[in-house]
Amino acid sequence: MRFLGVAAPFLVVGALWEIVAQSGVFPPRLFPPLEEIAATFARLTAAGILPHHAALTLWRLAAGFAIAALAGVLLGIAMGRSRRAEAFLLPLVSIGAPVPGLAYAPLFLLWFGLGDSGSIVLVGFVALFPVVLNTWTGVKAVKEIWLRAAQTMGADDRRLFRHVILPGAAPYILTGLRLGLAQAWRILVAVEMLAAVPWGLGWLIFGAREFLNTDAMLAGIAMIGILGLALENLVFRPIERYTVVRWGMIAA
Amino acid sequence: MKALLSILVAVILYELLARSGWFAAALVPTLPTIARTLWGMLGDGSMERHALNTLARVFAGLAAAALTGLVLGFLMARYRAVERFFSPLVSALMPIPSLAWAPVFILWFGLGNVATVLIVFYAATFPMLINTWTGARAVNTLWLRAARSMGARGPALFWKVVVPGASPFIITGLRLAFQRAWIAVVGAEMLAASAFGLGWVIFDAKEFLNADVMLSSLVVIGAIGLAFERLVFGSLERATVLRWGMVRAGRT
Numbered sequence: 086m087r088f089l090g091v092a093a094p095f096l097v098v099g100a101l102w103e104i105v106a107q108s109g110v111f112p113p114r115l116f117p118p119l120e121e122i123a124a125t126f127a128r129l130t131a132a133g134i135l136p137h138h139a140a141l142t143l144w145r146l147a148a149g150f151a152i153a154a155l156a157g158v159l160l161g162i163a164m165g166r167s168r169r170a171e172a173f174l175l176p177l178v179s180i181g182a183p184v185p186g187l188a189y190a191p192l193f194l195l196w197f198g199l200g201d202s203g204s205i206v207l208v209g210f211v212a213l214f215p216v217v218l219n220t221w222t223g224v225k226a227v228k229e230i231w232l233r234a235a236q237t238m239g240a241d242d243r244r245l246f247r248h249v250i251l252p253g254a255a256p257y258i259l260t261g262l263r264l265g266l267a268q269a270w271r272i273l274v275a276v277e278m279l280a281a282v283p284w285g286l287g288w289l290i291f292g293a294r295e296f297l298n299t300d301a302m303l304a305g306i307a308m309i310g311i312l313g314l315a316l317e318n319l320v321f322r323p324i325e326r327y328t329v330v331r332w333g334m335i336a337a
Numbered sequence: 338m339k340a341l342l343s344i345l346v347a348v349i350l351y352e353l354l355a356r357s358g359w360f361a362a363a364l365v366p367t368l369p370t371i372a373r374t375l376w377g378m379l380g381d382g383s384m385e386r387h388a389l390n391t392l393a394r395v396f397a398g399l400a401a402a403a404l405t406g407l408v409l410g411f412l413m414a415r416y417r418a419v420e421r422f423f424s425p426l427v428s429a430l431m432p433i434p435s436l437a438w439a440p441v442f443i444l445w446f447g448l449g450n451v452a453t454v455l456i457v458f459y460a461a462t463f464p465m466l467i468n469t470w471t472g473a474r475a476v477n478t479l480w481l482r483a484a485r486s487m488g489a490r491g492p493a494l495f496w497k498v499v500v501p502g503a504s505p506f507i508i509t510g511l512r513l514a515f516q517r518a519w520i521a522v523v524g525a526e527m528l529a530a531s532a533f534g535l536g537w538v539i540f541d542a543k544e545f546l547n548a549d550v551m552l553s554s555l556v557v558i559g560a561i562g563l564a565f566e567r568l569v570f571g572s573l574e575r576a577t578v579l580r581w582g583m584v585r586a587g588r589t
Contacts, residue, residue, distance in 0.1 A: 090421055094422045094423065095425065095426070097422075115445060116445075173346070174343070175340070176340035176341075177343060180344070180559070183559065183563050183566055184558060185519050185523045185558060186520065187436075187523045187524040188523045188536065189555070190524075191527070191539050191540055191543035192548065192551050192552070192555070194543065195364055195543060195548060195551075196365075270432075271434040272434075272520075272524075273434075274434045274437045275434065275436035275437075275524045275527075275528070278439065278440070278528060279528070279540070287437070290437060290440050290441075291439075291440050293440070294441075294444055297444065299441065302440055302441050303441065305437075306437050306438065309432075309433050309434070309437050310429060310430070313433060314428075314432050
């Protein structure tokens with residue numbers, strides 16, 4: 086019954102799509118019926134083409150995001166702990182953050198080259214801002230009293246950092262990482278279209294346009310949707326459960 | 338004052354890099370070159386024309402998204418059936434980046450304004466919808482009961498209690514929607530615009546290695562984004578939620 090409740094809207098939208106597709110208002114090349122999209126999805130998956138595209142997209146996402154996560158958390162902690170770092174970096178971060186990341190795309194492609202290097206650097210750069218800002222806020226939000234309590238109990242700097250500051254800032258850091266990953270994901274697909282990489286879901290969709298393969302484009306979009314949902318449910322929920330919820334920082 | 342200092346340091350570092358001769362002058366232009374290009378483009382009116390085209394596209398998409406998000410969000414909060422029908426669709430479509438649809442929209446509607454505005458619409462609708470929906474559900478039930486017992490019904494209850502009560506969420510939604518729309522329009526113009534628009538300029542300049550034009554447009558994009566964030570949304574907040582006493586002043 087619950088399943089039916091969730092499935093019903095998709096059935097209705099699917100039926101509407103099917104009616105429009107079969108009515109012949111649009112040429113079937115441009116508006117393929119669902120069974121054709123499903124068949125293409127199955128065919129491309131079986132041939133290993135779709136998984137290959139997806140794997141390369143995910144690899145770029147992981148590489149770019151890893152840069153952003155590492156640099157972002159380090160910079161954020163530095164800004165939270167040191168006055169001088171904060172005074173220097175905060176104005177730069179606040180100027181850079183509101184500029185849409187894609188606006189940098191052609192420049193980065195020019196500087197770092199088309200293909201993997203340019204797109205990975207750009208994705209990392211774009212995802213950096215939410216990570217830095219949230220880590221900084223998190224470190225600043227660690228309660229003063231916890232720090233003092235730990236210090237009076239004889240915690241040295243390393244222990245203070247490892248056992249008080251890091252867990253204290255963790256919910257914010259995770260929020261930052263989550264926002265960063267979401268931004269990286271939104272931008273990566275577009276970057277793949279612009280950067281002329283030979284593989285990747287963005288390229289698959291963009292390249293399919295040349296040959297009017299609307300079914301392949303929609304199959305690619307379906308794959309992007311599936312991966313997006315999987316990222317949210319399989320990556321972030323478990324991380325949150327194992328860290329901040331277990332440390333009792335937020336309610337389960 | 339300190340902010341100016343750190344910006345100055347960053348600017349000097351860039352200038353040194355540009356003058357060091359390690360990179361081609363066409364790729365890393367010096368600041369005077371960028372300033373001259375920007376001045377020239379502002380002088381002959383071409384930059385204004387690009388900016389106006391981009392703004393028109395953003396507002397068309399944002400207006401449609403705000404309307405859709407508000408109406409659907411309130412309906413979803415009010416009627417169980419509407420919520421049950423749309424919420425699975427929303428969670429399935431939301432993780433797909435709006436720019437992934439770019440090639441499909443181009444194929445269906447051709448290069449140009451329709452495809453660009455639709456991409457902006459897709460990007461901006463979800464934050465607006467989610468925030469309106471959450472905001473309308475988060476209205477204090479005590480207020481609703483109090484208003485009802487004082488005889489408020491239907492439209493009065495909606496306009497005098499639900500809308501002001503949900504307004505902090507709605508304003509946040511609008512803010513997020515603008516940020517998303519601003520990113521989306523730049524990407525959409527790179528992929529789908531046939532002439533004019535800040536994103537199009539940047540992408541077009543890449544063909545001719547005009548890094549100075551790219552950086553000039555980047556400055557304009559950043560300035561417009563910042564102006565909207567600070568001036569438009571700041572005063573919108575003051576005129577609505579602050580005046581109605583929904584959030585306390587003195588945050589910013």
